[in-house]
Amino acid sequence: MKEITTNEFKNEVLNGGKVAVDFYSSECPPCEALAPKFENLSKLYGEDIKFIKIFRQENRDLAQSLDVNGSPTVIFYNNGELVGDKLTGGIKRSELISNLNALIPEEKVTEITKNIKRRVSEYDTLILGGGPGGLTAGLYLCQARVNAVLVDTMLPGGQISSTHKISNYPGFIEPQPGFMLAHYMSEQTKICGAKYKVAVDVTNLDLINKTIVVDEYETIKAKKIILATGASPRYLNVPGEKELKGNGISYCATCDAKYFHDKEVIIIGGGNTAIEEADFISKFASKITIFHQFDKLQANKEAQEKAFANSKISFVFDTEPRGFEKNGNRVRVATENIKTGEKSTLEADGAFVFVGMKPNTDLFKNALEMDEWGYVKANEDMKTNIDGVYVVGDLRSKKYRQITTAVADGTIAAIAITKELD
């Protein structure tokens, strides 16, 4: 692996055969998460592919000329030609591998795959999921000198990473951008010394024997497991939704509201998230129509009052979406009034769906006692029905899912585990 500057780019990269280039920055958690993966793969593929690192902050013009606008960004070259994917953000080892494999012959891939050494690492506690619940558990365990590892399929932070403003987390007078609060929580736990394995693929979770496989080559064994995989947005499951996801239909205002400057937007939902996010989207959009299945909103009174006072927002009650389709660049939603049966359609530049969340249980479905909605049941100490397995945060069966309740769960599970390990 070699670090280069702009002057060497032509020689080392454009005339360099097969090359993987990592544009990185300092004080960049996703770059830190990528660095060991890039280095590890350079040892495996180094005979066939050159691994180059470029410090983006000091080679800004070069980065911009290559349309590299964030760190980390990994791009691939074959004889001077840009090939493969442009990888950014929480880059997974598997994404790097598939691009590296595409650069070399199949026999070479087989040979390299054979050389991948499997590894077993042991920890006192494995925390699966790095949202507020998992991060808080990590912090408490680390402060109690419990050897803990936090594993996340994405970068740490959880749902708050993509929430535009958090106004109800104690300790902050002003509302905090969600990604900043996520960053503070993640750094606090990391600086304490908790081990992170993030933006990884996770398979083969065995709750009884307390093992999991990360990136298909590392088995992690632990004495205790904390499940903190949280929840994800629920889909409507109506025709056209899957096809238009990310191409007209969004589930994240923070990520996509900016694309609707002076445009018309449809929102489906009437709970806290829908109404609070409508307020945020209205900073960009010219007109918002909210469809809600009930005759009144479920959001808290403060959010409702703000929305009703917002002249850009109008409401259609007792109405459910029946399907979506594209009309040119616009999205058309077919709706039905559930009281009168009246059918209608409305077109807008985009639609946002905020109809609740579902627990992330794919890895351990049917293995644990769950409530009728699929959330994992636990006792007061956050213990599940399997010995040594705990559940915290939005994944847990409970009445209120907030950051404060997730961090409380994480605290309780960590203290309970510390006492048990003692």
Ligand SMILES: Cc1cc2nc3c(=O)[nH]c(=O)nc-3n(C[C@H](O)[C@H](O)[C@H](O)COP(=O)(O)OP(=O)(O)OC[C@H]3O[C@@H](n4cnc5c(N)ncnc54)[C@H](O)[C@@H]3O)c2cc1C
């Ligand atoms: C739009 C929106 C706005 C919100 N606003 C507020 C607010 O203002 N105030 C408030 O208190 N709460 C708010 N919430 C709720 C709050 O975000 C959640 O209650 C909180 O994030 C739950 O934390 P958690 O740690 O349980 O899970 P999450 O935040 O869901 O984090 C779970 C983590 O687990 C990871 N994960 C998932 N599956 C796996 C797997 N198989 N293996 C490993 N890792 C996995 C995910 O990548 C994620 O990082 C909001 C939620 C949303 C969606």
